[in-house]
Amino acid sequence: MIVVTNRIPVAEGHExxxxxxxxxxxxxxxxxxxxxxxxxxxxxxMKMDRETGAWSPDPDKQGYYEVKTWWRSFDDFVAWTKSESFREAHRDRPPKEMFAGPNVLEVHEVFTSTDLDV
Known part of the structure; x- marks a missing residue:
């Protein structure tokens, strides 16, 4: 099983x-x-004060939305990206102003999980 993560920095006001x-x-x-x-x-x-263990919002850090899809295999994911359905799902592109920078696409293979027999 694989997980594909698209990390997207959304500009303030466009959330x-x-x-x-x-x-x-x-x-x-x-x-x-x-x-x-x-x-x-x-x-x-968020940021953590290591001395007290207290958590607080971190206004200086850019947050990323993460869009995650789980797939049976990498080949299944690749087939999706080459499909007509993929093109249709992504045809209505959002305005560039919606983003605070480039997205980052990551692919990970699940090798252990607490809720799956991998």
Missing amino acids: IDFEDRFRERVHLVDQHPGFIRNEVHRPRP
């Missing part, structure tokens, strides 16, 4: 519009062979 895009998505990926699940994580930039 609601960005989140709405995922709430209103067409769910084409959900039907693709090998797809397991999708999650979108909202950033909460």
Whole structure:
């Protein structure tokens, strides 16, 4: 199993519009062979005071939204990226102003998990 993470820096003031895009998505990926699940994580930039163990918001740190998809295999993910459904799901591109910088795409293989027999 693999997890594909798209780390996206959303510009201040565009968070609601960005989140709405995922709430209103067409769910084409959900039907693709090998797809397991999708999650979108909202950033909460935090810092910890190591002496006291207290946590507080970190206004100086850029948070990244993370869009994660779980796949049975890397080949299943690649097939999704080459599909007509992928092109359709990504055709309505958001405005450049929505982003505070470039996204980062990461692929990880799950080799152990507390909730799966991997």
